[in-house]
Amino acid sequence: LGTATTEDHLSRLFRLVSRVVFCFDGDRAGRQAASRALETALPQMIDGREARFLFLSDGDDPDSLVRREGSEAFQDRVTCAMPLSEFLFEQAAQGRDLNTVEGRERFATQVLEALNKVPEGMLKSLLLESLAKRSGLAQSQLQALLDRRTADAAAKALPQWGPVEEPAAEMVPEQALPRSAARGRRQGARLQTLSTVSRIVQLLLHEPRLVASLPESLDWLPENSEEAPLCRALIELLRAGRYRSPQVVLAHFQGSHEGQVLAELAQRELLIPKGAREAELSGLVEHLVEKQRKxxxxxxxxxxxxxxxxxxxxxxxxxxxxxxxxxxxxxxx
CATH class of the missing domain: 1.10.12 (Lyase 2-enoyl-coa Hydratase; Chain  A, domain 2)
Known part of the structure; x- marks a missing residue:
């Protein structure tokens, strides 16, 4: 993979394989390109995925290296490539004296900024544990700092809803609008009011653990609902396991239309208190069951x-x- 690798490229690759190796020149430009690739890879690193970094000698490229050393020797290089975790810590430590308080502070800060982009899971926990050992800080302190950064980032991501007042004289019947304008008005209305199925999707996205409270059968999902296929896919994904946070779910669907819909739902503020969300979900499902019955x-x-x-x-x-x-x-x- 090269310098033009995007999150969409990686998302597609990780749907096919669980291990991706980046290969760069070992010069300064190659290292800078690897740093950009690291930033791109971090949001994709859910449990079970692996990324490594391979740096070639000056003047070498994979083709010339294979011609000179043979494919087996190059494969050995790939196998021994630097894990993402080691490259992350190496980048953060570069140019800093870790024997000083100030050096360790900057080192820990840079790693925490990177960890804030990593989905919740075992990898993130192990990286935090390793950071605690390398920085000399307690893991509980680092976790508290990371939680605060995550909360701040989530607060900034929330849309700022404000009242929109339009003079009555400017209101135009939808029939009189051009098709594109009428469609835009209907889309705007959908952004303000979620359907019952969309509200269920939003709850599951914010609280993946709630999938355990749903009925085993999904007969309650209305067949004529536009959101039903996405809701069904999300439930099946959560029941399969490993998806314990919104970030991991969004990473799975990234690059698809479903991913765009989920990202919009994730940005909408969920006003239901955490302790009442399971009861809210049950009530929504019961409403759909009753609607189906009638x-x-x-x-x-x-x-x-x-x-x-x-x-x-x-x-x-x-x-x-x-x-x-x-x-x-x-x-x-």
């Missing part, structure tokens, strides 16, 4: 038919239900 056979049939006609493939249970509803409606005629 739906007439015709409405259910129309919803499934519309889903099929939209191009979405129905699963076996949905196809059987569609056939059953069709027979029920024919018998009523």
């Amino acid at each position: 739906r007439s056979p015709q409405e259910e049939y129309d919803a499934l038919l519309a889903l099929e006609r939209s191009g979405q493939k129905l699963d076996k249970a949905q196809r059987q239900r569609l056939a059953s509803l069709m027979m029920e409606l024919i018998q009523r005629i």
Whole structure:
């Protein structure tokens, strides 16, 4: 990988492999490029992923090295490449005297800034433990400092909602608007008011542990909801394990339309107190269950038919239900 590597590139790569090795020249320009790659890689480092850094001698590139030493020798170099953790600490220590209080302070500060970008998980905990040993600071102190940085970053990321007042005389019926303007008005309205399914997605994104409180079956998800596929995918992902924080979930979906929707939901302030979120989630699911129960056979049939006609493939249970509803409606005629 080279200097033009982006988060989107890495996200795509990590969907295919769990280990990525960056290869750079060993000169100053190569080191600077490696530093930029490190910054790009940090948000992608969920548990189970690995990144390493390989630096070549001046005048060498992978092709010339393989020609001179052979592919096996180059593979050995790749295997012994510097782990991301070591490169991170090496970069932070560069030009600083770690025998002084001031040097250790700057070292610890730079590493904490990097850790603030790493998703929650085992890797982040181990990096924090290693930082404590290298800096001489207590791990609890470093954790408190890191939590404060995370809270500050989250507060800055929250959108600033303010009342928007428009004179009544300027209000125009949607029918009189051009299509693009009407669509923009509808999109703006959706940003202000979340659907029931979107509220469930937002709760699960902020509190992934709440997935354990959901019913085993997902029959309560409305088939005709635009957000239902994303909600279903998120629930299945959380049930698979390892995804314990919003950052990790966002990293998984990064670069996709679903990732954009989740990022917008993550930026919206969740006003529900932490202790009331599980009850809120249960209430939303119960509302959808009751709504499904009250739906007439015709409405259910129309919803499934519309889903099929939209191009979405129905699963076996949905196809059987569609056939059953069709027979029920024919018998009523």
